[in-house]
Amino acid sequence: MDTTNDITRVFLSAGRIPGLISLAGGLPEPSTFPASEIATIARDVIEAHPGEVLGYGPIEGLPELRDKLAARFGSAALNLTRANVLVTSGGMQGLDLIGKVLLEEGGLIAGQFPTYLGALDAWRPRSPTVRKMILEAPDFEPLSALDGAQFAYTVPNFSNPTGRMVDVGMRQALADAADRSGTWLIEDDPYGTLHYDGAPLPRMIELSARSRPGEPYQGPVVYMGTLSKEIAPGLRIGWVIAAPEMIEALTMAKQGSDMCTSGVTQRIALAALEAGLIERIQPAVLDIYRRRRDALCAAMAEHLGDWFDWDIPVGGMFVWAVAKDPAMDTDLLLPHAMAAGVCVVPSSVFDASGLDRRALRINFSFNEPDTLHEGVRRLAKAITTMQGS
Amino acid sequence: MDTTNDITRVFLSAGRIPGLISLAGGLPEPSTFPASEIATIARDVIEAHPGEVLGYGPIEGLPELRDKLAARFGSAALNLTRANVLVTSGGMQGLDLIGKVLLEEGGLIAGQFPTYLGALDAWRPRSPTVRKMILEAPDFEPLSALDGAQFAYTVPNFSNPTGRMVDVGMRQALADAADRSGTWLIEDDPYGTLHYDGAPLPRMIELSARSRPGEPYQGPVVYMGTLSKEIAPGLRIGWVIAAPEMIEALTMAKQGSDMCTSGVTQRIALAALEAGLIERIQPAVLDIYRRRRDALCAAMAEHLGDWFDWDIPVGGMFVWAVAKDPAMDTDLLLPHAMAAGVCVVPSSVFDASGLDRRALRINFSFNEPDTLHEGVRRLAKAITTMQGS
Known part of the structure; x- marks a missing residue:
């Protein structure tokens, strides 16, 4: 056990x-939580949508929240619709579901090294082998790094644990290698907005889409985010943005994991995004x-x-x-x-x-x-x- | 996939x-949801406990909610403390966690037949063999039914799908067989309060405790419940009540599944229980x-x-x-x-x-x-x- x-x-x-x-x-600093706004939003959304937020919701998540997230992360090149979005119960659930969908018992993961401990925890029940990707090593070669892996795992922005940024050249190289090899490439981005100096770099899913700009996204990058660091972890709202076939597979896995994420916290999250709380x-x-x-x-x-x-x-x-x-x-x-x-x-x-x-x-x-x-x-x-x- | x-x-x-x-x-009838009370409770608990409900909570759940559930299900024979209680993200998560903790790839489950589909879905990623327990068959023998299984699974109250009640003699026999064989016995009870005629029957975890009355519960029954049918599914609040060693193992599995259940919905659930909403x-x-x-x-x-x-x-x-x-x-x-x-x-x-x-x-x-x-x-x-x- x-x-x-x-x-x-x-x-x-x-x-x-x-x-x-x-x-x-x-852990985030609790005084940053917009508590009084969220308290009012919570009451209002339950009063406005009682049957919806208190009942079972769609496994994939509240349609309006999926639309909002598609709009937030989409761009001219990255064409996203709600079919590209799964709402998860916190960012951690995305990692758990990826393991359920892609990882066979004893399977091989190509993991950016050192590797986020929570991801290792999520996948440990399947006893995987984690092959190290040391992205800053001079002889690192993306295509061979991904070869044979059931998926590759990276945290390009302020990697946990090292705090490192993966540079844009390596982001493009990883996205290209995933595209060429057909290996799913996880882009875990819980910290993306916590940027203190300089400009943010483009997401790998965005770089991946630029090879077929404006087409409905079908590529190999599986992007994961969360409100835990942007608003508050206690909402337990995260998301996965990926090709529709991957979203569908993750949805079936979510059904057997927690059926659906709370409608209460999803509606709070949607209202908070619409109100510009972040x-x-x-x-x-x-x-x-x-x-x-x-x-x-x-x-x-x-x-x-x-x-x-x-x-x-x-x-x-x-x-x-x-x-x-x-x-x-x-x-x-x-x-x-x-x-x-x-x-x-x-x-x-x-x-x-x-x-x-x-x-x-x-x-x-x-x-x-x-x-x-x-x-x-x-x-x-x-x-x-x-x-x- | x-x-x-x-x-x-x-x-x-x-x-x-x-x-x-x-x-x-x-699905429950949405007009039964106590929406206006929950709306007010939601605002009040976020205002009263902002740092707690909006931050990461303990993996095991809010301590006061665990205490409340221990008090609700404990009795003179069944001595429960918060160490016996895990809060889950809906009842389904308890099934998922049980699979993660107890089920090896291709392992054997003794399952009351016919078997709740959601449980089969939760365990399917491990490709188990489900050996049928036909409890009403004249030759059913609990000890041999449990023999060699990684766990046994039952829904004694208004079984899903059959609506059948398992009688008190069979409940006792299953609890005794679990005790003698050392096989974990899952008592899944999402419908327990939806009793329309006659008196409720004692839970198997209660019957199990009666063999060592009043001692801190260490027995083989793993009891699962949920607020989904008692108050509202959209809260996604369930629980597992079991021996502390099992709660500890499930807690480690929950850490890699969704880290913790929302503090917002847990505090709403606690306040709803305290207000006597059920x-x-x-x-x-x-x-x-x-x-x-x-x-x-x-x-x-x-x-x-x-x-x-x-x-x-x-x-x-x-x-x-x-x-x-x-x-x-x-x-x-x-x-x-x-x-x-x-x-x-x-x-x-x-x-x-x-x-x-x-x-x-x-x-x-x-x-x-x-x-x-x-x-x-x-x-x-x-x-x-x-x-x-």
Whole structure:
């Protein structure tokens, strides 16, 4: 009955330990939630559509919400209709459904490395082999990377865990390789709007569509998004945008998973999108997270520079710190960190083989600058303690 | 990518065909939803608990809701705490999670026959063998029926599809057999409160607990329920009540399925339970459904008595009509029924092997008495047409 690893259990329980500073999760700052607007919207949509929102809805999702999402992500090249859209119960469900539809027992996944832990969790029941795609390696070759895989998995914007952006050339190369090989290419994009510096890059599904501009989208890219980071995770509203045949297969899998997503939360999501809530809260959200990222990186420069290297991410929620010493074992560091009163995520959980022990994922979205600083100070103390023991 | 069968697709699409009377689904009557109370509750709980309901919640569910459910289903014999309770995204998710936790690829399930189609759909991705448990067969022997199965699956109250009640002696025998064999015994109970005549029977989890009364529940029965038939399906709130080790395993599986159920809908559910909404609406709900059951059965007596036998169910949403002629093929009847403007569910979908073609499931919860009568009249016409063709 083992469906996840023990490191995950440790840091999932970290939030409940008094006084512990958790730099482990990927939680948004609750004060950014537009709560009073959502409260009013909730009452209004239930009063306006009682039979619909309180009954069983279509498995694929509320038609108007699917239309809204098709309009939001479509473009001159990327021709989307509701047949390209499935509403999911949070972004995680999209990953679960992909596993149900595409992954055979013991099948092969080509996964951007390091790989989002939640995706590994979602697919672990099928005991897959995850072949590493190290996109920044000089000899990386997309077509051979995808060869033989049941699907490829990527997080091009501010990858979880590394915070890296996949550049536009590699996005195009991956989309082209998927098209040539017929391999489904998952573009998981939970953080896309959390962009703090510079301009956003085109989505792979957009690049994929440009090879047949304006035709109804039938391509190999399966794009996944969520309102969890744009409005609030508690709505549990995500989506998959893909070729109609893929949406149909995912819909059948969703039927056997949770029948349909709540009509209440779908109608809230639609009304929130129509009211422009994302656009209204986004400047404040970006400002808060940008300041927290800067505070974390400043504290890291002060306390961790002797041991770790990192890039300052242009978006997302995480800094990825790689030890200068290849003998560093961050799994062993974790108990020392917990004892010092701070929790971070060791790199082993982002490696399906569990072997990568050299790095840490550090979250900056959930804590105030002062707390981030204190957490980093405790982490430095834990390293000193571990190295002296 | 095939995850369900074609008959299911036909009747799922039936609701969208103008003029067609669908006696196929298991939908509640929307006018029974306490919409204005839920609208007010929704606004109030979001205003009162914004950070909690709009953030990520614990995977296991809102602690206060778990406590409330433990109190609701516990008794002097059945000692439940929140450690025995998992909140799920509708009842269907409990079935999906059970498959993830207990079912190996190609594993064996002991399933009450005929078997709820949604459960078969949930488990189909693992290609299980479903060994039939025909509980009313004179030679049925619980211990050998459970032998070697990864779990046993039952719907003791108004079974879907047959509407049958499993009697208290068989409930006890199944619970005892599960205890002796160490086989997990699923007690799926979506319809438990829809009881129109006579007194309810004790749950198998209650009977299981009576062998060690008052001890914290550690037994083999896994009880599943939902608010879908008691309040409204659109909340997508269900629950699993079981031994803590099972809840822990299901929780890990839920993490990789949808991370957590919406805090918004969980808080609405908790407030609805605390406000006594179920008790307030139940008399009217039972009255409506009892009258519809009687109308359906009267229409069947008038039009279908030459071809079918059925019992009048004491609860639930369905009448199970078995053809007098063993050569009747209800899969073949379906297209004639659709052409005559009525949809029902043929028995093949409730048989994992698809071989049972002799019966029909007819729903009475969703349509007015006059519509039920017209639907049955059309069904009789379809049989006549088929037999004449």
